[in-house]
Amino acid sequence: NAGVTQTPKFRVLKTGQSMTLLCAQDMNHEYMYWYRQDPGMGLRLIHYSVGEGTTAKGEVPDGYNVSRLKKQNFLLGLESAAPSQTSVYFCASSSPGGTTDTQYFGPGTRLTVL
Amino acid sequence: SQKIEQNSEALNIQEGKTATLTCNYTNYSPAYLQWYRQDPGRGPVFLLLIRENEKEKRKERLKVTFDTTLKQSLFHITASQPADSATYLCALVTGANNLFFGTGTRLTVIP
Numbered sequence: 001n002a003g004v005t006q007t008p009k010f011r012v013l014k015t016g017q018s019m020t021l022l023c024a025q026d027m028n029h030e031y032m033y034w035y036r037q038d039p040g041m042g043l044r045l046i047h048y049s050v051g052e053g054t055t056a057k058g059e060v061p062d063g064y065n066v067s068r069l070k071k072q073n074f075l076l077g078l079e080s081a082a083p084s085q086t087s088v089y090f091c092a093s094s095s096p097g098g099t100t101d102t103q104y105f106g107p108g109t110r111l112t113v114l
Numbered sequence: 115s116q117k118i119e120q121n122s123e124a125l126n127i128q129e130g131k132t133a134t135l136t137c138n139y140t141n142y143s144p145a146y147l148q149w150y151r152q153d154p155g156r157g158p159v160f161l162l163l164i165r166e167n168e169k170e171k172r173k174e175r176l177k178v179t180f181d182t183t184l185k186q187s188l189f190h191i192t193a194s195q196p197a198d199s200a201t202y203l204c205a206l207v208t209g210a211n212n213l214f215f216g217t218g219t220r221l222t223v224i225p
Binding site: 004033035040041042043044045059090092102103104105106107108 | 118155156157158159160163203205213214215216217218
């Protein structure tokens with residue numbers, strides 16, 4: 001059981017470039033989440049999904065898009081990266097019951113936008 | 115405005131002592147409160163969950179209390195060990211998929 005995995009681990013982008021972060025989970029969880037973590041700000045929810053083919057906005061969704069084409073994968077896209085999107089991104093998943101139950105986090109992706 | 119505050123950014127204690135971490139919140143009505151541990155370069159790992167109608171929860175050397183009147187949760191690690199050194203995050207759950215994290219307290223247990 002790999003749990004929650006994230007690809008890539010590190011990435012450096014120039015302003016205006018695009019990229020996609022991939023999250024995969026092998027626990028058959030219905031719910032998946034994308035967070036960003038910034039110093040002094042804590043973890044903030046970007047987008048989440050309650051099932052295959054569904055997505056919803058979290059606390060800080062602007063500048064990001066997501067897709068959940070397969071139950072085990074949740075993709076986070078940056079269409080035109082900005083320096084303000086420099087952060088560590090975490091994916092998480094949980095079983096039905098949503099955030100009332102345990103969230104399992106991936107190891108994170110450190111993104112720098114120059 | 116809504117706020118979640120965890121006491122001091124950093125807390126240093128001697129091995130064997132009890133570490134007490136605080137999570138205070140304003141303008142939230144959480145149904146649940148969770149505590150996570152995060153090691154450098156890793157994702158958070160769930161430790162304990164406590165519901166609004168529970169006063170206290172224990173798991174091995176960990177104890178969590180939840181006072182909805184004071185709007186505060188306390189997280190205790192008894193007989194602390196250097197391996198307990200990490201950042202501890204509290205998270206408020208206000209409803210389905212509404213999870214709000216504090217900024218964390220970095221605990222260092224000194225041998």
